[in-house]
Amino acid sequence: MLKRCSGCGVILQTEDDTKAGFVKDLSHELCLDCFNLKNYSKVNSVTIHPGEMPVIKEEALILYVLSINHLSLRLKYRLDRHFPNSPVILVLNHIDTLDSSVNLNKMIQKIRQEANKLQMKFVDIVPISALQNKYIDVLMESMEYHQKNRNVYLVGFQNSGKSLLFKRIANRLAIETTVLSGKKPGLTLADFSIPFHGAKLTDTPGIYLPGSIASFLPFDAYKDLLIESRVKPKIYQLNEQQSLFFGGLCAVSYLEGGFKGIACYASNALEIHRTKYDETYEKFKSQQDTFKHQIKDQKFVKKLFKLNPDIAYELAISDFAMVHLKGKAVIEVYLPDTMRVVLEEALY
Incomplete structure (x- = not known):
């Protein structure tokens, strides 16, 4: 009979210490990852476990x-x-x-x-x-x-x-x-x-979100970016043709819309740098190594967003930053091509 970890529910196994559920002995109740989390607050820094919407057939x-x-x-x-x-x-x-x-x-x-x-x-x-x-x-x-x-x-x-x-x-x-x-x-x-x-x-197991920061960095490199306490927005008054570098992770460029205030919600650990817009992003590339948080060896792409007048928007970048601004505006985001970026009407 298969035995499951009492901490995460994964099936325990003794064959491969690089895979989920590894234990040295099947008499253990916790897999190695859960044992380290419970006793040393240490987590597996790399492994991502995909999960889908659970199937619940009963009326619940x-x-x-x-x-x-x-x-x-x-x-x-x-x-x-x-x-x-x-x-x-x-x-x-x-x-x-x-x-x-x-x-x-x-x-x-x-x-x-x-x-x-x-x-x-x-x-x-x-x-x-x-x-x-x-x-x-x-x-x-x-x-x-x-x-x-x-x-x-x-x-x-x-x-x-x-x-x-x-x-x-x-x-x-x-x-x-x-x-x-x-x-x-x-x-x-x-x-x-x-x-x-x-x-x-x-x-139930959590639904996996493609494009999350965990897809690009090991846990130890991004854990301080996760927002777990009250965040006060950092307000930037931007002219057209200005950019904000979010560490070495991505850049948000304000191309059109006149002088405008933009609110950024992110962990205090994330460095945000304002600079002049450069359509080649050579400055961003050259400065990546100067930031604590950086993503290298990824294909970066530009994504353009046109904002309608009189609507307050939230631009959510992966799960580490949110940008709030009111249209009319044109915004360009420079980021890894598989990183999640979503534009929706802001709720606050």
Whole structure:
């Protein structure tokens, strides 16, 4: 009978120490990666575990956990098509990273309006902070109200905070769970379940997001770029034909739109440098080695975005930076060709 790691759920194996689930002896309960995470706060620095939208065939209550850092991807999946018979609660996690000026009620109202246009329905939208253990009780009250004897599933992108939320709920119910959580994406590799009001609550593996920073750098090189605490925007007043270098990772160039203020949300560890626009980006290439965070040996490409007047936009670059500005404008992003960049209407 196959044995699974009690921390991440991967099948344990003794054959290959470079693959997930390795243990020296099958008597161990934790794979080597989870053992190092639990005892030394050390993670596997390279391996990325792809995960897809879970298949849930039964009528269940879905908790769709969306990190504030992934707001630009809020419309990526039509959940009503993946789970046609299941009500969905949208859980907005990591609200502790938002600037104190952000109006959560207005943000929730905008999300409802967007969902209604697509004929999607969230039975509730609950903002929480799993890290700071805030509003978990409010979420559990909503879960109990909408459960109606159904099983409950946690679904979301990698690094959305699902597993930590799962542990917080288990703690509220005085239930012990072995599932581990951490900053590295994709730690949970199998379903974990606990009893929940006559049914069960299940944490599922996170959905892999192509183009994330983990695809370009080992964990030790990017871990300080992950936004885990309150971020105050850095405001840049830009003229046309000016660029911002985000370390040696990418460049955002402001080409047209007149004098404009641009707000950048990123970890304080990320160096942002303003300079004159150079369409060849030779200056960016020559300065990459001077930045702490840099991506080398990748094909960089230009991506152009035209912004409509009177709309506030968010340009999300992978999972390490967000740029807010109001159109009319033309923006060019210079970045690795497989890095994710998304332009959506800003929610704050």
